[in-house]
Amino acid sequence: MPDFKSKSIYLFQGILSAESFKKLKLSKQDHAFVSEGRPSLEAGRVTSAILLKQGITPTVISDNMAGFLFFKGLVKQVNLACQYADENGALCDTGALILAVLAKKHKVPVKLLIAERRHRFVGDPESILSFEGTRIASKGTHGYVPLVEWVPAKYLKE
Amino acid sequence: MSFESPLFWPAYVKEDVLYVLDETLVPSKLKYIPVKNVKGAVAVIREMKTRAFGQFLVVLNTFLLELNPKGDLLKHLQDVAHQLNNSRPTFPFAEVTGIIIGSASKAAAGGGDVRMTVIKTVQGFLAGIRARRLQRVQEIADAMKDGDSILTHCNVSGELAMAASLAVAQGKHVKFYATETRPYMQGAKLTVWELHQAKASVTLVADNAVASLMAEGLVNKVIIGSDRSAANGDIANKIGSYQIAILAREFGIPLIVLTQPSKGVARGADMPIEIRDGSEFLVFNGKNVFGPKVRGFYPGFDVVPYELITKAIAINAGL
Numbered sequence: 017m018p019d020f021k022s023k024s025i026y027l028f029q030g031i032l033s034a035e036s037f038k039k040l041k042l043s044k045q046d047h048a049f050v051s052e053g054r055p056s057l058e059a060g061r062v063t064s065a066i067l068l069k070q071g072i073t074p075t076v077i078s079d080n081m082a083g084f085l086f087f088k089g090l091v092k093q094v095n096l097a098c099q100y101a102d103e104n105g106a107l108c109d110t111g112a113l114i115l116a117v118l119a120k121k122h123k124v125p126v127k128l129l130i131a132e133r134r135h136r137f138v139g140d141p142e143s144i145l146s147f148e149g150t151r152i153a154s155k156g157t158h159g160y161v162p163l164v165e166w167v168p169a170k171y172l173k174e
Numbered sequence: 175m176s177f178e179s180p181l182f183w184p185a186y187v188k189e190d191v192l193y194v195l196d197e198t199l200v201p202s203k204l205k206y207i208p209v210k211n212v213k214g215a216v217a218v219i220r221e222m223k224t225r226a227f228g229q230f231l232v233v234l235n236t237f238l239l240e241l242n243p244k245g246d247l248l249k250h251l252q253d254v255a256h257q258l259n260n261s262r263p264t265f266p267f268a269e270v271t272g273i274i275i276g277s278a279s280k281a282a283a284g285g286g287d288v289r290m291t292v293i294k295t296v297q298g299f300l301a302g303i304r305a306r307r308l309q310r311v312q313e314i315a316d317a318m319k320d321g322d323s324i325l326t327h328c329n330v331s332g333e334l335a336m337a338a339s340l341a342v343a344q345g346k347h348v349k350f351y352a353t354e355t356r357p358y359m360q361g362a363k364l365t366v367w368e369l370h371q372a373k374a375s376v377t378l379v380a381d382n383a384v385a386s387l388m389a390e391g392l393v394n395k396v397i398i399g400s401d402r403s404a405a406n407g408d409i410a411n412k413i414g415s416y417q418i419a420i421l422a423r424e425f426g427i428p429l430i431v432l433t434q435p436s437k438g439v440a441r442g443a444d445m446p447i448e449i450r451d452g453s454e455f456l457v458f459n460g461k462n463v464f465g466p467k468v469r470g471f472y473p474g475f476d477v478v479p480y481e482l483i484t485k486a487i488a489i490n491a492g493l
Contacts, residue, residue, distance in 0.1 A: 049471070054354060054380040057463065064468045075469040078356035078455065079382035080327075080414025084447075084476040087416055111382030113389060114417055117424050144354060144378055145362070148458050152359050154201040154367040158377045160351075162386040 024090050025049060027082065028063045030097020030109030036129035037066055040095065049085060050074045051111060055143040055161060059097070059109065062132070079111050086122040094119045096167070097131035105168040109134070116171035126172050139163050176311070177339035179368040180204055182332025183304070184224060185231035192235045196223045198358070201367035212236050212254045219261040222358065226401060227331035230303075233258050233270045234296050241289050248282045251275060251292065263446040264410055264475045266402050269438045273299065306489045307333060310432065313487050314397065315340035317430055323349045323393045325384065328412035329360040330399035330432055335368035342373050350376040351393055353384065355412060357455045357472065381414055388425040396422045397430045400478075407480030408442030409433055413473050419482040428484035435488050442477035450474050 026042075027049040042048075048067055053059025064074040077085070085091050094115045100107040106128055108116075119126045139161030145153040153159070184195035192215065193206035207223055209215050215236040218224050224232055236258060243250035255271035274295055281291035314337035318324065326334055334350075341348050350369055355361035362378055369376040379387065387393050396418060400409035409415075409431055422429040439445055452470030456462055464470075 050468075051382070052356070052464075054356060054382060060464055060468075064464055068467055073467075073469060074464075075452075075471050076456065076464050077471050078413075079380060080353070080356060080417065081471070081473060083415075083417030083420060084413060084473045087476060110380070110386055113385035114382065114421060117385065117421055118417060121420055121424075144380055147359065147362075148461070148463060150459060152354075152362045153378055154363075154370060156370060157362075157366045160377050160379050160383070162383050165386045165389065 024092035026093050026095055027051065027085065027091045027115065028067075028095045029053070029059065029082075029111050029115050031059045031132040032063055032066070032095070032097045033130045033132050034066055036097075036131075037070070039129070040127070042070055042072060045072050047073045047075060049091070050076045051079050051082060051115075052076050053109070053111065054079055055139065055146075057148075079114075082115055083118055086118045086124065089122075091119075091122070091124050094124060094126045095129050096126060098128040099131050099134055099164055101128055103169060105166055106172060107164055108167050110162045110165050113165050113167050113171070116167045120171050128172070134163055137162070137164050176336050176343065177372040179332035179335045179371060181228075181329065181364060181368055182307070182336060183231070184228040184331070185235060187235050187238055190239065192232065192239055194218050194224050194232055195228065197225060197228065197360075197364060198223055200364055209236070209239070211239055212257050215239070216257055216261045219258075225360075226329065226399060229262075229265050229267075230270060231300070233267060234274065234300060237274050237292050238296055241292060247288050248278055251278050251288075263448045264401055266436060266438050269436055303489075310487055310489045311336045311340065314432070315344070317397070317485070317487065318346060318348050320346040320348070322346075322395050323351070325351045325353070325387060325393040325396045325418070326365060327353045327361065327398045327414055327418055328355045329364040329368075330397075332368065333399075333432060334365070334397060335372040335374070338369055338374035339372035348374065350374055351387055352376055352378055353381050353414065353418075354378060355414065356381055360412070384418055385421050388421055388427055393427060395428055395430065397432070399432045400434070401475060402445055403433045403436045404439045404441045404445060405437040406441045407483065407486065408445075409478050409480075409483070410442060410445045410447065410475045411478060413476050415478050416476040419478045423482050429482060430485045430487060431478070431483050433486045433488045435490065442479060445477060447476065448474040
């Protein structure tokens with residue numbers, strides 16, 4: 017298990033704007049989990065850089081590891097990158113719905129933070145076929161890359 | 175004729191050498207690593223050159239490589255079993271080696287030929303497993319219905335691809351979505367490749383896109399494998415399986431799991447979960463992907479509680 021002292025810590029997901037961190041009370045946090053955000057990994061990189069500037073050590077996980085963290089009671093609060101929100105729910109960076117469902121199941125609070133503005137809702141299908149510029153998937157493979165997803169309000173209420 | 179992927183039977187013995195498919199190189203290369211002793215076998219397991227069913231084959235076949243020690247054969251085989259049992263924590267190595275040690279001990283106690291007993295046990299066991307896996311492939315194909323859109327995670331060692339080829343041959347139109355399965359990307363490397371080879375339609379998605387697929391109604395069934403089963407029906411499988419199971423239940427999508435029932439542990443919580451070195455996750459092609467000050471955390475597996483499993487397609491592996 018990670019060697020942070022707190023029983024559970026914050027989990028960040030999506031490409032968050034630097035502005036959004038100002039609204040978070042991070043003073044008592046010394047560690048945080050950051051979901052890497054395939055395919056671009058921008059979420060992992062941007063959020064980690066912002067956390068490091070604030071003296072918080074980021075522990076990056078792949079997007080499929082969040083369930084394990086919830087199962088083990090390691091998540092104190094989920095912070096999601098949100099493009100838009102109203103009373104019906106929120107348009108968030110892809111991956112948010114997984115975390116919101118897990119948060120509801122495990123009774124962990126969810127906070128919406130301002131995301132970097134998306135100019136596309138669906139990414140380049142080729143982007144998931146490679147990792148850091150190296151082709152991974154075999155020739156002829158089709159990819160599908162949703163960049164945003166709707167998170168219904170029922171998963172966001174504490 | 176159904177398609178048999180190299181991943182269906184990724185290790186074999188020829189002239190006292192065990193050849194193990196290096197799954198980390200698939201699909202760009204089909205290269206087999208020659209393994210000559212238990213030390214080599216432990217190395218290919220620890221370095222994840224093989225995994226899942228490949229580990230099972232490596233464990234059983236390794237005993238065939240270790241039948242000519244200088245000293246007492248049974249003691250030597252027990253030492254071989256001990257080394258294999260301690261190679262990785264989550265897969266039930268001790269249950270597999272226990273089959274061979276049990277037969278060898280019985281032969282030794284009865285004054286029988288331990289060497290021949292081990293050879294016959296391994297060969298008989300492998301033949302039986304192959305037959306039962308083929309039978310399970312048929313069951314998986316039967317579970318695939320015309321029009322299905324199936325999500326899968328990681329890789330189920332050739333069985334899904336073979337079942338898909340059977341379904342295609344039966345005239346069923348079945349689509350697949352495969353998760354990338356970070357950090358080793360077995361979905362991107364292995365699953366999409368072998369489903370393609372099986373002439374099935376497959377689309378690769380990031381691990382974070384699973385809820386999108388389900389919410390948009392793009393999948394109506396989930397099929398995954400398992401590395402270990404508990405007596406109560408809980409399973410351990412590649413990291414990410416738990417959240418997929420939670421989502422499948424939330425969206426009313428049936429979850430089918432390919433299992434190897436075992437009574438070795440009572441429940442999922444009793445299964446040791448391997449935590450691998452975080453650097454394996456952070457470093458790619460020798461480069462630190464997220465920068466030097468960032469930590470990584472890499473649990474290799476997670477547990478799916480039996481309540482979340484709609485149907486288990488079991489194979490009796492004698493565990």
